[in-house]
Amino acid sequence: MPLNEKMKVLRNEKHRGYTPVLDELLDPDTQVRGDYKEGYYIGVEVPEGDPESEKPFYGPNVWPAPDCLPGWRETMERFQREALEVAKAVARIIALALDLDADFFDKPEMLGQAIATLRLLHYEGQISDPSKGMYGAGAHSDYGLITLLATDEVAGLQICKDRDAKPQLWEDVAPMKGSTLHRVLGTGRERYSIAFFVEPSHDCLVECLPTCKSDKNPPKFPPIKCETYLSQRYKDTHADLNMYNKQQT
Ligand SMILES: O=C(O)CCC(=O)C(=O)O
Numbered sequence: 450m451p452l453n454e455k456m457k458v459l460r461n462e463k464h465r466g467y468t469p470v471l472d473e474l475l476d477p478d479t480q481v482r483g484d485y486k487e488g489y490y491i492g493v494e495v496p497e498g499d500p501e502s503e504k505p506f507y508g509p510n511v512w513p514a515p516d517c518l519p520g521w522r523e524t525m526e527r528f529q530r531e532a533l534e535v536a537k538a539v540a541r542i543i544a545l546a547l548d549l550d551a552d553f554f555d556k557p558e559m560l561g562q563a564i565a566t567l568r569l570l571h572y573e574g575q576i577s578d579p580s581k582g583m584y585g586a587g588a589h590s591d592y593g594l595i596t597l598l599a600t601d602e603v604a605g606l607q608i609c610k611d612r613d614a615k616p617q618l619w620e621d622v623a624p625m626k627g628s629t630l631h632r633v634l635g636t637g638r639e640r641y642s643i644a645f646f647v648e649p650s651h652d653c654l655v656e657c658l659p660t661c662k663s664d665k666n667p668p669k670f671p672p673i674k675c676e677t678y679l680s681q682r683y684k685d686t687h688a689d690l691n692m693y694n695k696q697q698t
């Protein structure tokens with residue numbers, strides 16, 4: 450699809466829709482420009498006018514005209530719904546592994562009203578050059594509770610198991626669990642991936658789990674409201690949308 454067609458479905462303030470190459474800058478300390486990837490972001494559909502749509506990560510999605518990609522919207526809505534069920538099943542296993550009740554994360558303020566974001570990503574085939582600060586996706590760890598990642602067979606994803614190591618050791622991976630520090634190197638081959646990010650509800654107070662703290666092992670971070678944390682991470686890592694208005698005039 451030509452860029453001017455994609456720009457008709459440019460992402461809105463709620464991070465729904467087309468996200469151009471360089472829009473996201475995941476690791477400002479290391480990257481010279483943004484990520485060499487483009488994407489399409491789809492969130493939980495809440496129609497305009499519904500009071501819930503006032504929340505920063507709920508609202509209407511942006512869709513291409515139906516005659517442009519017939520059936521695509523329905524397929525993506527089904528993917529979103531089913532991926533959330535998979536994430537909830539994974540959350541139950543995590544809860545058991547942490548000595549919590551299996552349904553610990555199913556509470557309404559947690560995954561009962563989850564923020565769930567599907568990102569369809571495309572790396573155009575640019576070769577990354579870390580010495581020049583050029584990456585498919587800069588180093589970061591994901592923001593939420595669970596990310597499900599589906600990729601094609603093209604390499605590029607790397608993880609760093611110890612972010613404090615100097616120098617950091619980056620390893621190529623196939624799939625890997627956890628919110629590990631990771632990045633994507635462009636290898637010169639076009640690459641597609643689909644990341645599905647699952648976070649608790651807007652109002653959830655994210656704090657250290659009861660089974661993960663004790664007097665000797667106090668929480669490492671203060672509690673924070675989920676929407677405050679996520680809004681800040683998106684603000685830190687995405688271009689200001691006003692920039693695109695200026696470019697078009
Ligand atoms: O494309 C990938 O394999 C990973 C993308 C990623 O890390 C992200 O969007 O958070």
Ligand SMILES: [Fe+2]
Nearest residue numbers: 589590591631
């Ligand atoms: Fe990531």
